Amino acid sequence: MTASRPLVLDAMCLNHFARADRLDLLRDLLISDECRTTYVVIEELRLGSATHPALQDALALEWIKVHRLDTIRELECFVKWAERIGAGERDRGEASVFAVAELAGCTAITDDQAAIRVARRYGLEVHGTIWLLARACRDGKLTEVAAGNLIDSVRDTGMRLPCTGAEFGEWARVQGLL
Secondary structure (H helix, E strand, O other), X not given: OOOOOOEEEOHHHHHHHHHOOOHHHHHHHOOOOOEEEEHHHHHHXXXXXXXXXXXXXXXXXXXXXXXXXXXXXXXXXXXXXXXHHOOOHHHHHHHHHHHHXXXXXXXXXXXXXXXXXXXXXXXXXXXXXXXXXXXXHHOOOOOHHHHHHHHHHHHOOOOOOOOOOOOHHHHHHHOOOO
16 A cells, blocks of 8 residues: 655655666656655766766656645755754755655655654654665565665665665565565
8 A cells, every 4th residue: 555645755765766777667666656756956966977987867846746845834944954954065955855744744864864763753743765675575566576676776876775676575574665
């Protein structure tokens, strides 16, 4: 079963799926979800594309709605989250994703563990890539072996995840995800 709330994706997920050339699979896994991101995240990806040209593929995904965060209320919420997570340049994307998640009643998707702890402390629903893959397995969209292969593919691009592909099934069960 897919998420009942829209998902707001941080740069980390989009970055590593793009670098692994698997944005197509990410889209297939999220086909039933309303997906969003922010212009802050898009700018992070654009800047990163100088080093990793594959990120260009993530800049104009038609299936992701991009939020500007330009009203006073949105900017105040962004500043609040930036202060909460101690957002330096590297954490602005998470702060923007958390602001949209709070304001629009969405589920935030990020793999930044420190940011996740802060978001949960303030009652925000937030999950990571492993949660997305476990959900896809539960929904019958992906086998555990396929999820493991995908985990290894994104880990090969430098993505830090709490388990390897071979460890996925056991790790996800211990965490209550499968």
